[in-house]
Structures are given as structure tokens and as C-alpha cells.
Amino acid sequence: MSALTTCPYCGVGCGVKVSVAEQPENGFSSLTGDDSHPANFGRLCVKGSNLKDTLVHEDRLLTPRVDGQDVSWQEATDYIAERIQRVVEQHGPDAFAFYLSGQILTEDYYVANKLAKGFIGTANVDTNSRLCMASAVVGYKRAFGSDTVPCNYEDLEKCDLLIMVGSNAAWTHPILFQRIAAAKAKRPKMKVVVIDPRKTATCDIADLHLAIRPGSDAAIFNFLLAESERRFVTNGEYIKQHTNGFDATLASAQRSAPNAKTVSVHCGVSEEDLERLATWWATTDKTVSFYSQGVNQSSSGVDKCNAIINCHLATGRIGQEGMGPFSITGQPNAMGGREVGGLANQLAAHMDFATPNAIELVQRFWQAPNMAQENGLKAIDMFQAVEQGKIKVLWIMSTNPMVSLPDTEQVRRALEKCELVIVSDCKQSTDTTAYADVLLPALPWSEKDGTVTNSERRISRQRGLLPARGEAKADWWAICQVAGAMGYQSAFSYRSVHDIFREHAALSGFENHGKRDFDISLFSNISEQAYQDLLPIQWPVTKESPNGTARMFTDGRFFTADRKANFIPIDVKEPQIAPDEDWPFVLNTGRVRDQWHTMTRTGDAAILSRHIDQPYVEIHPQDAAALSIADHQLVRLTSLYGEAVLRAKLSDQVLPKNVFVPIHWTRQFASQSVVSSLIPQIVDALSGQPESKHAVVNLQPV
Numbered sequence: 001m002s003a004l005t006t007c008p009y010c011g012v013g014c015g016v017k018v019s020v021a022e023q024p025e026n027g028f029s030s031l032t033g034d035d036s037h038p039a040n041f042g043r044l045c046v047k048g049s050n051l052k053d054t055l056v057h058e059d060r061l062l063t064p065r066v067d068g069q070d071v072s073w074q075e076a077t078d079y080i081a082e083r084i085q086r087v088v089e090q091h092g093p094d095a096f097a098f099y100l101s102g103q104i105l106t107e108d109y110y111v112a113n114k115l116a117k118g119f120i121g122t123a124n125v126d127t128n129s130r131l132c133m134a135s136a137v138v139g140y141k142r143a144f145g146s147d148t149v150p151c152n153y154e155d156l157e158k159c160d161l162l163i164m165v166g167s168n169a170a171w172t173h174p175i176l177f178q179r180i181a182a183a184k185a186k187r188p189k190m191k192v193v194v195i196d197p198r199k200t201a202t203c204d205i206a207d208l209h210l211a212i213r214p215g216s217d218a219a220i221f222n223f224l225l226a227e228s229e230r231r232f233v234t235n236g237e238y239i240k241q242h243t244n245g246f247d248a249t250l251a252s253a254q255r256s257a258p259n260a261k262t263v264s265v266h267c268g269v270s271e272e273d274l275e276r277l278a279t280w281w282a283t284t285d286k287t288v289s290f291y292s293q294g295v296n297q298s299s300s301g302v303d304k305c306n307a308i309i310n311c312h313l314a315t316g317r318i319g320q321e322g323m324g325p326f327s328i329t330g331q332p333n334a335m336g337g338r339e340v341g342g343l344a345n346q347l348a349a350h351m352d353f354a355t356p357n358a359i360e361l362v363q364r365f366w367q368a369p370n371m372a373q374e375n376g377l378k379a380i381d382m383f384q385a386v387e388q389g390k391i392k393v394l395w396i397m398s399t400n401p402m403v404s405l406p407d408t409e410q411v412r413r414a415l416e417k418c419e420l421v422i423v424s425d426c427k428q429s430t431d432t433t434a435y436a437d438v439l440l441p442a443l444p445w446s447e448k449d450g451t452v453t454n455s456e457r458r459i460s461r462q463r464g465l466l467p468a469r470g471e472a473k474a475d476w477w478a479i480c481q482v483a484g485a486m487g488y489q490s491a492f493s494y495r496s497v498h499d500i501f502r503e504h505a506a507l508s509g510f511e512n513h514g515k516r517d518f519d520i521s522l523f524s525n526i527s528e529q530a531y532q533d534l535l536p537i538q539w540p541v542t543k544e545s546p547n548g549t550a551r552m553f554t555d556g557r558f559f560t561a562d563r564k565a566n567f568i569p570i571d572v573k574e575p576q577i578a579p580d581e582d583w584p585f586v587l588n589t590g591r592v593r594d595q596w597h598t599m600t601r602t603g604d605a606a607i608l609s610r611h612i613d614q615p616y617v618e619i620h621p622q623d624a625a626a627l628s629i630a631d632h633q634l635v636r637l638t639s640l641y642g643e644a645v646l647r648a649k650l651s652d653q654v655l656p657k658n659v660f661v662p663i664h665w666t667r668q669f670a671s672q673s674v675v676s677s678l679i680p681q682i683v684d685a686l687s688g689q690p691e692s693k694h695a696v697v698n699l700q701p702v
């Protein structure tokens, strides 16, 4: 019998159709794309198509372990509860922290957030989504008063001009890219512009590629704003009715990007290309700006997001078909985590600690005894606090920070210093599990059950279709066991994910009255069967919008106090560290087509290594010649923070004096290849997102 579920990789959130094998322990007998899912209409990329080969069998963590000894769940969770209680009594609630993941399901996130923020009393709940989309969140909130993605995937097909910034969607969001490519093939007049220092596979469909100097994106959008005014395409009526702060923002854009010549020098692209972009922008109403980690992973990532949004507000190109600023999330459930408050600077259900009356409202809803009162520590600060001994118990869930966080040497020091490191994972030997005092066996995709939300606000079911192996349990269940052992049984007595989803939905609508964007209150009484059968749907889902909401801000009303959107004046900023004599190369990082994150899953499928089978560093031939580096030769990359040895790939797809390294390979797959070890812990001051697209390094042939 076939069943429907959702791909666990990227933020496209494709639907997957599977048939469970006659002997369920043998996995799936077939796996294809789900024709009925509005994200992918049956298509799957190579990662999704090969999910069958990545069901975790080898190296599976099957029993709880404390200090290397197998123990029962009861022993493990009692031990964790007792250690958390002791540390909280001695050092206060902020001595505990969760470090979660965009891989866990919304229901898992909800329960973790509730335990920490309502019952332990700390907002130290952060996630690897901090590395992915935190800047986009703050950008939206500054502009709209809420973390709201206005667009949907259809807008990418319906627009006449698509500006893709800091995204290699051809490799990172392949099904969206295929949809865009198909739309363009059908309507060749549709223009695609790619803004990226690298010439990536995404440029294959581009009418114009602006290979900008790394980090200079904001100047391009300030230029477009200034040009909009100069070319009389700002929408005065929309600006007057629906926005605040236009004049100051325009003045700032005109100062920093007065003309094509200045911007050309700043961004390292030709005046002709800038004029072409400005002309297309000025003459095309249906425009979408599509942006991802290349924008977000920057010390001025939030400003870059707002520079993009400013252009759409100025022209009124938002809230209508084929228009809008559209941030694309990297992970399958980065959005779902945001919905429940799974970031240290959020409270719950798109409320912040600073939202008037929100702490009291959530406290009343949860009947919580120990509400956190202020923001917790964001990912980088959290690991620094662990190293400083301020956080003494750290519970890491479904993520591998020893590979993915910048400056992995600092992460190692932090984990070694921490009094108790708990890791929930389905694998027993990742780079991070090596530092765990307690290991909890988690359910992988195909066994775990719940919901995820993709980049267009679409909630889909990720279904538990295969039997759990060994003693593996859902993350929400493990958290509830610990909560129960701490004396909070009644607040954590969920029998299933269905119970949690209903509570989550009820909180989203609790005393909301249209004040907050995230509202799925129609699901607060959803039956068990309806939850099991839930079809993909875009939030908000309320009495007024029972079939979901395809597009936001159609009426020009936002979630600020006066319902007007905010323009944000943007001063163009440079990346925080510039190359110099000692560190002459700019290091850029990103993904390859067939691998996912730290390869804990995709590394199991031999077929996914056929495309690219080992880590590499892309070097411009001119630089390689100057350093006598031959193609395929091993090269040592050094920075102030660490080193990596990688094979050279000579390519004019990178700019001279720039190198590119993929993020995936771990010490297990290639011992000296962890690119994060080279990257400093520099973050955007507003979002806390690390500047992982811009480090400085030196190169030497080995």
C-alpha cells in the first residue's frame, strides 16, 4: 500500500510517495515523487529520488547510553532530569540550553521550546536554522512587523523578471529551479538575473549574471531603489497608503548608490550590466527577488534582506501574483521551527519576548511555572557560553555542530568543557556524538512522525511509516519523559504528535484576533484521522481562510502597530574581515548538488557520490598559476582559526582571489576537510547569523 510523506532535505519540501515493503524492516519497495503535492507535482531531485538508499541501518544508535554504557530510557531520562534540576538549582535556568535543528519536526520543536521557555525558565533554545535563515527572519520583521514570507512557488513561475541573489538553486533547491527553468522555457520572455560572485549551475538559465564582489549585494538593491525613483516607477500611492519611512530610505540609497558608475566600481560589475538590470526592473511589474544563504550568511545579512524588501515596497510589488521578496530556507523545517518559537530570540507562535503581553499570554496558555523573561543566547553566543562554563548542560538534537558551526575548534573546546552534553541522534558516531555524555537514539526520516513547513509556508506531513528500530524514540517523547521526571507530567502528557499539533495550533490562535501572522487555529480541534490525512496547506489557516493562504499582504496591511510596512534605510557595509597580505584569498562556502549538510544521511548512498566524490577547493586558474598549483593537486588552506587540506579544482567560475569550498565533508569522510574550521565566529549583530560566505585564507600547495 502506498503512502505520502515529505522529503527531509531542503526547504522546497517536496512530496514523496512510498510503498512499504512486505517486510517493513526492509524499508520501502518503491519511492517516487508525489504527483499531488503542490511543491513538486511528482518531481524529485537526485537526493530525493535516492532516499531509499539512505535509510539509516549502519551505525544506527539503537539504545540510550550514559557515559558509554547502554541504559534503559527510564535510567537515561531520569539521569538527564536530575542533572538539569541540579544545575538549575545551583546556577539558575540559563545554565541549560537546547541546540536544535531544522531537521526535527514542528511537534518536537514545540515540546522542546515549551519545556525550556515555560518550565525550566530559559530562552536558551537555538537551532542550526540560525546558520540558514535568521537574517531573513529579522529582515521580514523589521519591514512587516512579522516573520512572514509573502510569496509562493507559483509566483516564481508567473513573474516576468526573477532576480536570484546569493542562491545556487540549481544545486541547492533543484525542484524549484526546475520549475523556474520550465516556466522560462515556456515563456522565453521571462528574464532571469543571477547575482552571485560565482558562476554557478543556476547561471545556465540566466539572461544576465552579475558576478559581484563578495558582500556587495546591498549596493545593487540600493541602486535599484534610487533608479526606481529616477525612472519614475516608485508607486507613490502604495508608499503613502501602506508604508512608513520612504524618504529617509530613498535618501540613503541615493547617497550610497548615486549612479551606475559608482555602483559598478563598488560591486565590480560593468555599468552596462547595471543599466540593463535597472531597465528590466523599471519596466517589469511582475518581479520576484529570490534570495537565500548568499544574502543571509553575512555580517550585514539583515540589511541586505531589507535592501531587497525596500525595492518591492517602493514599487508596490508585493502581495500580488508574480511579485515579492522571497527568502528560500535551506532546511526542511526551518520554517516550522520559527512557528513554534524555536529561536532564542523568539517566545512562541511568532510572538517575541518584546511583544506586548506575550509572556503573560503564553504563560497562561501553558500554565507555565517558570517563564523565561528575555531572549536567550543565539547559536554562536551559546557555544561561547558553554566554553565559558556558563551553560553546563547542553542538549543537542539532530545536528552536528562539530562540523557545521564556524570555528569548530571553539566548538570542540566548548563540548569538552561542558559538564553534560546530551546528543539525540539516529547515528552513533558523528563528529559531535564523540563528545556526548548521554546519547539518545532518535528516529530518522521514515520512522518519525509529524509536520514540517516549507519555504512557501506550506505545512506538510512527514509520516512515520516504518517501524522504529531498536529502542529508538521520537524526540518529543524523550523531552516529555525528561519533563515528567522533573515533575511536569501533566503539561507534557501528550499521547501522540496529534495532541501536540492541536495544542500548537490552539496557541497560534490564542487571543490572536488577527494580530499575529502565524495562525493555524482552525486545526486546534483537528481529529486524529484528519491529522493523519492532512494535505499540504499554507498558513494562516483560520475560519476566514480554511483552505490556507496562498499569498500574504494582498490588502497592503502588515503586522506592525499601524498596519504599515517599514522602509529601512540601508548603509552599505563591507564584510567584517578584508583579505590582506597574510590572508589574501576570500573563502566562500556552499553546497554541492547531491550531498546534504554534514553527509550523515547522504554519505550512506554510494550513488550520491558519483556526482562529486570528494571535497575540493575551487581556485581561479590565474591564482593557481601564481602559486604553482596544478589541477587536482592537494592544497592546504589556512586561516587564523584552522586549516584544511583539499584537492584543487581549477575553475574560472570563481573570481580571481576568491576560492570556494563545499560544506559537507566531515572528519569521518576526509580527515582534514572541515571547511567550518577556517571560518571565524563573526555574526550579523541583529540576527546572530554567521558570515559563512566570507572568510579570509591563505593557500599553499602540499
Ligand code: SF4
Pocket (backbone or CB within 6 Å): 007, 008, 009, 010, 011, 012, 013, 014, 040, 043, 044, 045, 046, 047, 048, 049, 173, 174, 175, 176
Ligand atoms: Fe528533496 Fe529538496 Fe530535492 Fe525536493 S528539491 S526532492 S525537497 S532535496
